[in-house]
Amino acid sequence: MRITVRTYRPTVSAAPAAATYSLYPVTYSLNYAFSAKERDAETGLSYFGARYYSSDLSIWLSVDPMSDKYPSMCAYVYCADNPVKFIDPNGEEKLIWLDKNKDKAIISGAEKYNDDGAIHIFAHGSSKGLIVTIDGRKQQVRTAQQLEKLLSKYSNVWKNRQENDATTIILHSCRTGEGDNSFAEKVSKELNVTVVAPDQRVYFNEEGQVGTYKAKYADSDNEYKRDDNGNIKSKERSNVTGNWKVFRNGKEVKSFKGNWSPKEKPTVLDRLLY
Secondary structure (H helix, E strand, C coil): CEEEEEEEEEEECCCCCCEEEEEEEEEEECCECCCCCEECCCCCCEECCCCEEECCCCEECCCCCCHHHCCCCCCCCCHHHCCCCCCCCCCCCEEECCCCCCCHHHHHHHHCCCCCCCEEEECEEECCEEEEEECCEEEEECCHHHHHHHHHHHCHHHHHCCCCCCCEEEEECCCCCCCCCCHHHHHHHHCCCEEEEECCEEEEECCEEEEEEEECCECCCCCECECCCCCECCCCEEEEECEEEEEECCEEEEEEECCCCCCCCCCHHHHHHC
């Protein structure tokens, strides 16, 4: 990228009111374009960490390395084809462990969630743990060791972390931060990570994550009410928000309102509004 800067240098002549201005064009090169990503001088391509981009052709030259996790999207798009609304700073990392046939609306919302440096896990859950569906197989995750085993297999962030890295795991999974000795609390202690988790149910629509709210029809144990045949009456949410709890070393260190969008590094505005 070449930039021409035109500068004006005043030159005062002997005549009192006569000043002349000379134009000096200056040309120099920068390796960083508007995206703040470095451009390779030899190829002319911009390196975004996960793949290369050709600004001349306006295309990515390879597929998104996480594309296998989002089969409903083209592997060459960026930010679900909506870069005005969504961002993807480093190409990592959402783990959507849901049933592709039964959880289509949740998956659609999860795919649109803003990405950052945290490990975002989308799965069904409770205070006892997760219920994940991977490659069509459903399994329960009840311990930190079971979760670590999955992360070691499916999470690039986890596999590439260094010993002193501050890793954040965000559980977009119902009630995983509920009560004393919750699943999120135990994971934060045993894996030595920061865990953000909801204390109520997490609701989605096809536009994205709505937040964590109390169920409209729940019993005293916070379970869905059922009819005489044992069927859930309704999964409708109430207008009462839950909380996104932040755990470190097995202790709750922060809490945000249920309509907050959890992220690796909460902003000052997040702390004021939520």
